[in-house]
Amino acid sequence: MSKFGTPSMGRMKFDENTEKPDLSSAMLRRIAAYFYPYRKRTLIVFAVLTITSLLGLLPPLLIQQIVDRALPDRDLRLLAFLVSASLATTILSGVLGVLQSYLNTYISQHIVYDMKNRMYRHLQSLPLSFFSNVKQGEVITRMTSDITGIQGVFSGTIVNFASNLLILLTTSFTLFIMNWKLAILSLCVLPLFAAPTRRMGRVRWKFAKQTQEKLGEQNRIIEETLGLSGYLLMKLFARESREYEAFREANAETTRLQIRESTAGRWFMMMVGTFGTIGPMLIYLYGGYLFIQGEISVGAIIAFVALLGRLYGPVGQLTNLYVDIKRSVALFQRIFDYFDIVPEIANLPDSSPKFPQGGIQFRDVGFAYRPDKLALRGISFTAEPGTMTALVGPSGAGKTTITQLIPRLYEVSEGQVLIGETDVRALTLESLRSNIGLVTQDTYLFNGTIRENLLYADERADEDRMIAACRAAYIHDFIASLPDGYDTLVGNRGIKLSGGEKQRIAIARVLLKNPPIVILDEATSALDTRSEHYVQQAMKALLVGKTGIVIAHRLSTVRSADQILVVENGVIAERGRHEELLALGGLYKELHDKQFAVQNPD
Structure with missing residues (x-):
């Protein structure tokens, strides 16, 4: 066996029907690697979150002082100071919120930017066999909706998790300092929020995964039937109604799944809202008893109830975040599935x-x-x-x-x-x-000008070299006869040109590249007899000192x-x-x- 070995025939495979993603430490480290370049800005975000979580405690505590001191003592100066302090706290929190929002957007957008660049570069390294086997539209889905969905992971998942956790911890600590008895009573309600969370996470993850798969199917139908070749085939076989029905069904299923995903937790959230009213009622009941016993003030009870919103709100959002985290991991898993495909052909x-x-x-x-x-x-x-x-x-x-x-x-x-x-x-x-210069039977031209398609071979080529290549391919006279000459638009896949014209432009493109090896795979199949003769004569002169490989069904081409x-x-x-x-x-x-x-x- 050669020292280069033999390629593994199974490394290209990946499972489209991956099981529920595992939020393992390895997965977390892999996700964190994308945030590492923005670690300084991320630290600023967390610092801002810490400050805002502490500032959020002040208004209820200031209300306590208003009720317990300023109003009973009829102290107008103290009242004005406390109200002003509360207002200043609100404004400062708002300013910090704007800064946090900007940093959130900056970090998440740049992560998407980095990931798209890396994905595109990685896809470029995969061999032809990958693109021969992958479903049409699937690559676009992973490059667009999957990676774009990552944008919300930082601002909508990570930041929310950190924010709610900080609020929960600071609020719980404050409540215990105010009155440990009422604090324990308040925390007794918390298990009611968390109990059904795991079940809801599984259900919504399943819908999210199915939604992404259906989006991939929609993209496949769009790419296959609205691409030039597929569009012509659909028209020639009068299959518009059939293809529309297939798209409509995929679109309807996607819509149904998105609705189910969005509404899957509504009954659960209704119960959470009900549980959220139990806490304040218990505080008023037991707090009133403590007030009668002289253990607590009216202002403390009011502040306690106000702080309960800061306690139960984060718990409710954290239970929802569990679902969002599972969805985010599902998106990362789909993206990592592609990144994990090892390029079999590499340097x-x-x-x-x-x-x-x-x-x-x-x-x-x-x-x-x-x-x-x-x-x-x-x-x-x-x-x-x-x-x-x-x-x-x-x-x-x-x-x-x-x-x-x-x-x-x-x-x-x-x-x-x-x-x-x-x-x-x-x-x-x-x-x-x-x-190596390769001209295939299925000529591909970009939707641009003839000049742009020719210069794809060598952007530095001057006008004389370009014209010489076109003369050798016997296409210059045709191009010169066009109103816009070399600046004529060829249309999608060169639809505005005949098959022979496209083929000769493709040959001219390879001639402009001027490689030492030239491969023609049925390159003359779309040429008429006269053009084929001219190209054969041109190739004889240009193959001097070069290695030529020609595939042809028409044996007259290879005599x-x-x-x-x-x-x-x-x-x-x-x-x-x-x-x-x-x-x-x-x-x-x-x-x-x-x-x-x-x-x-x-």
Whole structure:
């Protein structure tokens, strides 16, 4: 086995139906890592929360002094001072609240910013197999609604938890100092708030998870049917009603789940509200008894009842926060599911950025999309610089797979692919791919101008180089005839251009890149006979000193190839030049005779 080893075929899998997320210490550390860069601002937030929780105690205590001292003594100066102090406390709390709100927003928005950047970079590192298997719309859901949902975790969950906990602790401490008997009585009601919390957390987490899955299904339908290719297919088969019904059902189910998630705890909250009235009544009852006994003042009873709101309110919110924490962990879990997908194709620690000289070598290469079935077996050949190697054979034989192993879009399961004498896995991905030009049958153009699509190959290319590449691809005259020339908009996926025009622009884009290795996967399939002839002539001149790999079903395209490899069922069944393969009388001759019999029935 090569020193590079064989890729694990199972590392790409992840469970879409993850069980309830575990709020473990490892998960908490992982979440905390995103807050660490903003730790100073986070500490300021907690300092502000501490101050505001203490300031919140003052108004009830000031009311006690008003009732017990200022009013009985008819002390107008003291009354004015206490009222002013209460007002100042309220204003200061409001100012600190504004500062806290700004810091909350700053931290949460930047965490979302960091996470989206990291997710996009991570998705870029995943191999083609991931995007071939993942459901359409799922990636968008995780990049948008899941990560955006994290925004509320800091301000809506962490800050609320800290705030309510501080209020609960400071209020409880104050109540015990005022009167320990009434404080104990007040705390007796608290278990009534917390009892049903765990059950409500499970129910709402289940609805939250199902809601995210349905949102992913909605995004899939939107992406599939409103993308250009899917839209055309839907129109041509008159499936608008069917697709609308599928979207309507997914949308209805999402709405139903969101309603159930929002209303799941309403009866519970109603009971919590009922329990919240029991405490004040008990304080008035027992506090009145203590007042009659001379153990407590009227002002103390009023202050006690006012502080109960600060005691029971946080408890109610903390029980709700348990649900929010579970929902937040569910969002983090879905995001971490993607982050935990290990890129199977990555740079090795000692990868070289220097691209070697020489042609392409396949040495006994095998490849499997699934562990139990090889798609390619024992592929060995050499494509020398300055030569054209053609791959022909039936559809599904493995021709495209062979070419995709060269830029490491997939990783070989066995054997080696080399450039010169260097294994492609010993090169950095950037070095490898920047020296390979690939034109596929399914040409992709961005929704921009022709110039922007061409310069995607090399942003530094000047006008002369761009025009020269287009002339070589026999597309310059067409572009020049357009009213806006190279600044003509091509539309989504190049819909404003014909198939041949798009293909020639794609060829010009690779020619502008001017790589030492050129791969054409059915690149001439959309060209008419005249354009195909011109492109063949241009490619002959441009392949001098380069290594060319051409896949073609139209055998007229590869007659002049230096070597032709006939691929069948994942193996090279025949090899040689055009005349040699015809004389061999095998599969190539059979394909040739069938194709030219159709073209020339006489």
